[in-house]
Amino acid sequence: MSDYTHPYRDTTFVLKELVEFEALCASAHLDDVNDELVSAILAEAGRLGSGVLAPLNRIGDTQGSRLNEQGVQEAPGFADAYHQFQAGGWPSLTAAEAWGGQNLPNVIGTAVSEIWHSANMAFALCPMLTQGSIEAIAHHGSPALREAYLSKLVSGEWTGTMNLTEPDAGSDLAAIKSRAIPQGDHYLISGQKIFITWGDHQMTDNVVHLVLARLPDAPAGVKGISLFLVPKFLLDAQGEPGARNDARCISLEHKLGIHGSPTCVMSFGDNGGAIGYLVGEPHQGLACMFTMMNHARQSVGLQGLAISERAYQQARQYAKDRLQGTRKDGSRFSIIHFPDVRRMLLQMKSSIEAMRALALVAAAEVDRTAHAPDAETAKVHQGRVDLLTPIVKGWLTEMAQEVTSLGVQIHGGMGFIEETGAAQHYRDARILTIYEGTTGIQALDLVGRKTLLNQGELLTRLLDEIGETVAQLQGSATLVHQAKALDDALCAGRAALRVLLDNAQNDAHLAGSISVNFMMLFGYLSGGWLMARSALSAQALLDSGNGDPQFLGAKLITANFYAEQLLPRVHALLAAIGGGSKSIMALDDEQF
Incomplete structure (x- = not known):
């Protein structure tokens, strides 16, 4: 199984030549952010990715997470890796300074996130969901909720989740049955959610759930859905985790891939109701959640790129090392000399370079929208974000199926053997065309x-x-x-x-x-x-x-x-x- 190395040169090429990063920063009045700073950030992220996260990738796959009396226990080594990740300030990279963030452009967060997902996609799903939670609370949360939760999420001290899907409501969110009953300054949430990524773990002191549910007077369909913040632990008078809330993981899904990422069945309100707080206006939950989902959709597209890069690196090394052909003089040569193997490697490499370019260009449009000099310019760039988001999510994840499959093919029979690791990339990639909205959606x-x-x-x-x-x-x-x-x-x-x-x-x-x-x-x-x-x-x-x-x-x-x-x-x-x-x-x- 080959090691992972960050594709530094291609990333910096795209940022400089296609994104025109320094010009973007100048237009955003980020005078202290430049190509040199980005190079240093990528180099440091690459060290954490290759040295800490990548070695845990197979451990997460083979050992996974488990459910016990304390809740979900993450895969061995993940907690220590998360603490290093958090201590390095990586969760706060693109967040606003008001909440303790570093205020770096979104496109840099995207470039760095590729490293995390290539190194260990199951691990990287946890901070990815937290970033979406930050976006939703920052845009739609009340001042009190922002004050209580954002700084802890931005620092990585707490993590966030997104709770949409129910047993009878997959992509059809109009069928959601979870309920929210008003009680003073909060609500009592009841219902069950499935497929909740990193819905529970022991790596942080709290987990902050964003949950879709219906108020008693809610109209039918998607127009009757509201969004609620439901913490694993309620906050005490000092704003620290106190009493356990009525929200628990009751089982873990057994999956084809991403075994290191606990996918939880969450139950709210088994003992009277989970305390939750309204995010945004009543019955506007879907609009609030889409703030989170649009961020997540570009992020999942990026996962398609990232897992493809990991599969390519392994296939490339295997093709260089695997001796198969024999010359007339009896000497042997590696399979990378065969035209068809070179075709497959080039198809992987060129696909990945196109995917990376599209992911970073799309991410930069988010920055251009945020820092546009006027409303009309912002509208143009937002239009490009809107257009590219489904392509990034759909096309990149579909391409990942082909690229990771080619990785298995280059390994030949050894690719079908789990010990080589090629099969894990193929299995892990399969979910990407499904979650956060299928390819068809x-x-x-x-x-x-x-x-x-x-x-x-x-x-x-x-x-x-x-x-x-x-x-x-x-x-x-x-x-x-x-x-x-x-x-x-x-x-x-x-x-x-x-x-x-x-x-x-x-x-x-x-x-x-x-x-x-x-x-x-x-x-x-x-x-x-x-x-x-x-x-x-x-x-x-x-x-x-x-x-x-x-x-x-x-x-x-x-x-x-x-x-x-x-x-x-x-x-x-x-x-x-x-x-x-x-x-x-x-x-x-x-x-x-």
Whole structure:
């Protein structure tokens, strides 16, 4: 099993060349934040990731967490690792200074989070959920709740969870049955939630649950859902954890992967009612929760990138070490010399580079929205965040299925043996297309709220920017071949948009029938666009004699491979989109 090393050079390349990080910081008036500081942060995070978190990855997989009389006991070594993580100030990286945060840009938090998830995805889920809790409370919590809880969550002294799903209410949140009964200055919460990531553990003094429930007078459907803060331990007069609240993990799910992350069945109110506090306005819980979910969706997309990187590093090392072929003189050589193995490795590498570029560019748009000089500029950048979020979540996690599968394939039979570790990455990746909204839900969001609702305005703006990159490629003597590949893919993107806009109103099933193919098409197209921009930057740096020629030369090769081998997939997806909904909806239920 290979060690994990942070892909420092590619991350810093994307931040500098595609994100234009220093210009972003200047526009946000973050004068003390620059490329040099980011390099130091990434280097330090890389040391913690490779030295502390990565060695626990297999321990978490094989030993996992367990439930006893004290609650959930995390996997061996995780508590010590968390204390190092917290002592290093990592939970506070992007939080506001008002709550003890370091106020660094969101895109830096994203780049650092890739390290945690590559090193140990099961561990990293805990701080990931806490970040979402911080966002929700900061935006929607009362002054009293913010004062009582935010500083402890930001410091990592406490962790947070998100409690949506119930046994009879998966993605259909309208079916939620959990109840909240007013009682003075608080509410009594009762009900059961399932699939609660890191719903309990012993690593911190408190766990802060954000729970969706219904008030007695709540209207039916999603309009009747409210959001409540329910701590594991109630706070005493000094604001410290005191009496145990009526909220407990009653069982742990037995899962295909991410065994080191306890996935809890949580029960609220078995002994009279769990004390909770309203977050936001009554019956506006879903809007409050979406603040948390949108953050989580980009984070889960990032997990797709991170687990792919870990699988690639292991496959690359195995391909270099595994002796398989024999020359005429009797000497043996490693499998990395076989063209098909090189094809698979290049497919992994180029996919990952496109995924990383898209994840960081999307994360930077969050910063540009927050620091926009005026409302109109903020609206433009928020539109790009809205558009890219379902693509980041959907496309990156679907790509992770293919990339981690290739990692197993490169190992051959040894990849099917658990001891090599390749299978763990494949198993861990499988949840990513499901939680925080399945691929189908992301795709419906893209075609519905993000495209049909604005008549394709957001996508058209993106397509026009891709067209500008095509023009730049056409002006480069060395990149003309990539210009044609991207231009052809751009035409496919425009055609797919026309199919949706021209036919959705007359075919009620069209949007749902083509949505996943539509999302995947724009995923490949967005990845191709950013790989083309990477190639332009790499070529310019080489021409000027700046940068590492070996790294930049490899970037040109991976961009070219992407244009040749992955970007053409948009044409098959366009053909499927053109098929519409007719055959999809043709069978009677009994014919399946």
